[in-house]
Amino acid sequence: MAGALDGFRVIDMSTVLMGPSATQVLGDFGADVIKVEPLTGDTSRYVGAALHDGMAGGFLHANRNKRSIALDLKCQDGREALLRLVANADVLMYNVRPQSMARLGLGYEEMVKLNPKLIYCGMYGFGEGGPYRGRPAYDDLIQALSGMSSLMAEVGDGVPRYLPVLLADRASGQAAVNTVLAALLHRERTGRGQSIEVAMFEVMVPFVLGDHMGGETFVPAQGEMGYRRVLSKARKAFPTTDGHVAAVVYTDKHWLDFLNACGQPQRFAQDPRLHGIAARTRNIDALYEELSDIFATRSTAEWLDILERADIPCARVHTLHSLFDDPHLNAVGFFQTHDHPTEGPIRSMAPVGTWSETQPSVRRLAPRLGEHTREVLSEIGYDEAAVEQMLNNGSASIADACS
Numbered sequence: 001m002a003g004a005l006d007g008f009r010v011i012d013m014s015t016v017l018m019g020p021s022a023t024q025v026l027g028d029f030g031a032d033v034i035k036v037e038p039l040t041g042d043t044s045r046y047v048g049a050a051l052h053d054g055m056a057g058g059f060l061h062a063n064r065n066k067r068s069i070a071l072d073l074k075c076q077d078g079r080e081a082l083l084r085l086v087a088n089a090d091v092l093m094y095n096v097r098p099q100s101m102a103r104l105g106l107g108y109e110e111m112v113k114l115n116p117k118l119i120y121c122g123m124y125g126f127g128e129g130g131p132y133r134g135r136p137a138y139d140d141l142i143q144a145l146s147g148m149s150s151l152m153a154e155v156g157d158g159v160p161r162y163l164p165v166l167l168a169d170r171a172s173g174q175a176a177v178n179t180v181l182a183a184l185l186h187r188e189r190t191g192r193g194q195s196i197e198v199a200m201f202e203v204m205v206p207f208v209l210g211d212h213m214g215g216e217t218f219v220p221a222q223g224e225m226g227y228r229r230v231l232s233k234a235r236k237a238f239p240t241t242d243g244h245v246a247a248v249v250y251t252d253k254h255w256l257d258f259l260n261a262c263g264q265p266q267r268f269a270q271d272p273r274l275h276g277i278a279a280r281t282r283n284i285d286a287l288y289e290e291l292s293d294i295f296a297t298r299s300t301a302e303w304l305d306i307l308e309r310a311d312i313p314c315a316r317v318h319t320l321h322s323l324f325d326d327p328h329l330n331a332v333g334f335f336q337t338h339d340h341p342t343e344g345p346i347r348s349m350a351p352v353g354t355w356s357e358t359q360p361s362v363r364r365l366a367p368r369l370g371e372h373t374r375e376v377l378s379e380i381g382y383d384e385a386a387v388e389q390m391l392n393n394g395s396a397s398i399a400d401a402c403s
Contacts, residue, residue, distance in 0.1 A: 003030015004358040008184070010034070010091040011082075012066060015042040017139075017166055018200065019095035019123050020062040021173035026091070026180065027065025028351035028360040034089075034376055035066040036082060038073070039397050041369040051343050054369050060346060063366040069377070070370030070397040073104055077395035082106070084380040087114050091180055095123040097134050108195040117193040119183045123176050127199040137200055142168035146204040151212070155233050171207060172200045228281050234288030237317045238295035238303075245303045248313040249291060252276070257310040262294060340365045368399035 008031045012023040020035075020042070027033040035042075044062065045054040069085075071078035086092055092111060094101060101107050101122070108120045125137020140162050143149050148167075149160035176198040187193055211230055215223025229235065237244040249258050255274055259267045268274050273283040280287060295303060300316065307314035318326065329335060336348045343365075351360030373396050377387050390396040 001357075001359055001361070003028070003360055004355070005029040005031035006358075008032070008090045009088065010093060011036060011085050011089045013092065013094035013096070014123065015095065016044045017058075017062060017169040018173045019093055019176070020044070021170055022123065022176040022180075023066065023093055024062050024064060025174070025177045025352065027364075028362070030358065030360070031065075031091075033066040034085060034372075035063060035068045035367065036073075036085070037068055037070050037369055039070050039370075039394070041070070045369065055343055055366070060340075060343070060366045061349070064348065064362055065364050066367060067364070067372035067376060068367035068370055068399075069373045071373075072395050073106075075393070075395035077390050077393060079104065079106075081377060081380070081382070081390070081396065083114060085376070086111055086118065088380070089115065089118065090184065091119040091121065093121045093123065093176065093180070097124055097136075098122055098128060099134055112193065112195075115193070117187060117191065119180055119187065119193050119196065121176060121180050121183075121196040121198065123172065123198045123200075125200050127197055127202055132201065139166045139168040142172075142200045142204050145201055147208045147212075148204070151208070151231065155231055155235070168200050168204050172198060172203045175203045229284045232284045232288055234285050234292065238292050240295055240298060240300045240303055243300045244317045245295060245300050245307075246315045246317055247291075247295070247303070247307055250277075250313070254312050255280075258307075258312055261306050261310050336362065338362060338365055342368060370397045371399040373398045 005026060008026075010023055010026050010031045010033045012019065012033050012035045014020055014023060015037075023033050023035070041054055042059065042063070045056055045059045048056040048058045050056040069081075071081055073079050073082060094106075098107070111118055111120055125142065126132035126135055128134075143162050144160065146168070149162060152161040152163070153159055176196075179196050179198055183194055183196055211227045212225055214225045214227065215221045216225050237246045249255055252268075256268050259265060273279055273287060298306075304314055304316070316322075323329065324335060332350075334350050336350060337345050338348055340346050346365070348362060348365075351362065353360065373391075374387055377390070377396070378384075382390070387396070391398065
């Protein structure tokens with residue numbers, strides 16, 4: 001089954017996570033993604049567990065459904081090969097700073113002359129319209145700048161911490177996917193390409209203020225900032241007699257059903273703190289503490305049974321390892337094992353969504369550095385002698401065999 005983006009070509013000049021996570025989704029959707037790497041490779045190839053040098057686990061999870069070509073873009077021959085690729089591409093995506101692209105002669109003004117229908121998507125830390133333009137950016141910095149770290153301090157021990165997942169990179173990558181798909185739709189309707197800027201800082205601030213702008217939404221302000229329920233220090237998994245359980249007792253019906261299940265059917269009517277979501281939000285710290293005391297009286301399995309029968313949202317608290325045993329994930333085939341040609345059996349996660357017509361699929365596993373250099377150069381018009389010349393003069397390289 002062909003994917004929804006079958007026939008589209010994406011040139012992926014991105015590294016590490018934000019960009020590669022975006023282009024992997026486009027590859028999952030059927031696009032021909034050509035990953036253009038420096039001769040040393042994407043740095044994420046070398047971070048974390050690996051069977052072979054340059055094939056670390058994190059790289060494998062962000063670079064499937066791609067072909068790798070290794071070029072030295074500072075060499076004339078390497079740059080010329082990239083220009084040939086761009087001339088027949090639909091999308092170019094990169095996550096170096098725009099100034100670096102300009103120095104290489106790969107800015108939008110040059111690229112649009114070469115290919116007027118090109119979607120040219122830059123993914124980096126800060127929009128070019130502000131004083132932070134050109135600054136280096138990493139997930140940790142964006143979490144701090146966006147206010148996310150200060151929220152962690154407010155609900156924790158007072159120390160501005162970073163979430164132990166690279167949320168800013170991944171969320172910004174998904175924002176880039178959305179913008180590229182919309183730009184492709186616009187091009188299909190008008191025939192015109194365009195330049196797109198996806199800035200991590202500007203992507204992540206709405207993640208924070210969308211929940212917490214509160215009274216500052218209005219001019220002048222009409223109350224405090226911060227969503228009290230989400231900022232409650234008591235908002236966490238509830239301890240049970242043998243572990244923890246996640247439960248969201250949120251609506252009027254949830255509270256009525258929960259209190260009935262606990263043998264306190266009269267309490268909802270008697271406790272004014274429970275009368276409506278506004279009252280509960282004002283008193284959320286005390287209410288969550290009381291819930292915590294109640295949950296501590298039974299086991300996790302007992303609570304899951306009680307809550308599920310009452311149709312109250314609940315879940316076990318997974319660890320990284322226990323996710324592999326989740327019955328729902330296993331039933332929907334979320335974890336898949338594939339035989340990588342050099343890395344052997346590897347565990348992969350399913351592409352996004354269940355589609356009736358154009359189901360995303362894993363067509364290629366993550367490539368070795370330069371694995372497809374010969375193949376791609378041949379496709380864009382280089383004969384065997386020209387390819388050998390590029391390999392000999394160091395403007396391109398091919399994958400070494402893994403032993």
